[in-house]
Amino acid sequence: MSNPAVEETSVDVLAVAPHPDDVEITCGGTLAKLVKLGYRVGIIDLTSGEPTPRGTPEIRAAEAEAARAVLGVQVRLNLNLPNRVLMDVPENRFVLATAFRRWKPRIVIGLAGRTPAASPDHHQGHLLIEASRFYSQLTKWDDRFEGTLPYRIPFLVYATFPFDAEVRHWHSTFVVDISDTFEIKLKAVQCYESQFDATRFERVRHGLTGHAITQGSRCGFAYGELFALPSPVGTSDLVALVCGAKGTSSAPVALPNQPPPPLH
Numbered sequence: 001m002s003n004p005a006v007e008e009t010s011v012d013v014l015a016v017a018p019h020p021d022d023v024e025i026t027c028g029g030t031l032a033k034l035v036k037l038g039y040r041v042g043i044i045d046l047t048s049g050e051p052t053p054r055g056t057p058e059i060r061a062a063e064a065e066a067a068r069a070v071l072g073v074q075v076r077l078n079l080n081l082p083n084r085v086l087m088d089v090p091e092n093r094f095v096l097a098t099a100f101r102r103w104k105p106r107i108v109i110g111l112a113g114r115t116p117a118a119s120p121d122h123h124q125g126h127l128l129i130e131a132s133r134f135y136s137q138l139t140k141w142d143d144r145f146e147g148t149l150p151y152r153i154p155f156l157v158y159a160t161f162p163f164d165a166e167v168r169h170w171h172s173t174f175v176v177d178i179s180d181t182f183e184i185k186l187k188a189v190q191c192y193e194s195q196f197d198a199t200r201f202e203r204v205r206h207g208l209t210g211h212a213i214t215q216g217s218r219c220g221f222a223y224g225e226l227f228a229l230p231s232p233v234g235t236s237d238l239v240a241l242v243c244g245a246k247g248t249s250s251a252p253v254a255l256p257n258q259p260p261p262p263l264h
């Protein structure tokens with residue numbers, strides 16, 4: 001939902017996906033956790049997600065707003081690009097890049113992956129997010145971005161689909177511990193009653209729980225969400241990377257190759 005009063009503000013982290021409910025399903029626990037940590041978080045839905053059998057644009061907008069409130073995310077915007085036929089084309093890049101220039105995120109979390117048994121919008125959204133990040137920084141094109149100034153987004157992170165077609169070997173994957181926000185994630189997904197009636201929500205809850213346990217347990221967490229980076233992590237200090245950034249935390253990073261704590 002567009003709120004001009006908040007569009008001009010900046011955010012630390014901006015999560016972008018084609019349909020309302022995509023970010024909740026893939027990274028809702030992480031967004032809720034970021035808010036708890038004090039970061040300013042935004043969500044951009046590229047389309048209304050409509051038409052669907054039991055939804056309307058108004059219902060989906062109300063559900064998205066309810067989910068935003070559950071997650072505690074500060075701002076949410078729908079760009080109203082065309083659902084079902086979303087494409088990575090220049091006109092759509094201009095729209096998303098304009099939002100990037102206004103919100104100036106430090107990190108964009110973009111939904112990524114191919115979903116052959118689900119909407120083709122997901123893969124096109126992935127391409128569109130990458131292209132729009134590139135466009136956001138371009139000079140001498142301000143007229144294509146409603147007069148906004150160029151902005152370079154420092155970091156792009158991929159939120160991965162559990163059912164990505166390619167079972168990718170993503171670069172630099174990492175898992176965020178969402179043990180204390182997993183229930184919030186489920187509550188946010190449950191806001192989309194038009195998409196998940198009681199029976200379907202139980203199936204979704206079952207799948208999301210299994211996936212979060214699987215990813216979390218790889219790093220010793222009760223529940224986790226898997227992310228990836230578009231390039232390998234670089235470091236000049238192996239110890240600092242492995243043990244945690246100097247001066248910011250004494251707690252070690254839970255690396256994927258670190259076994260979970262012993263049970264006894």
Ligand SMILES: [Zn+2]
Binds near residue numbers: 018019022119122
């Ligand atoms: Zn979707």
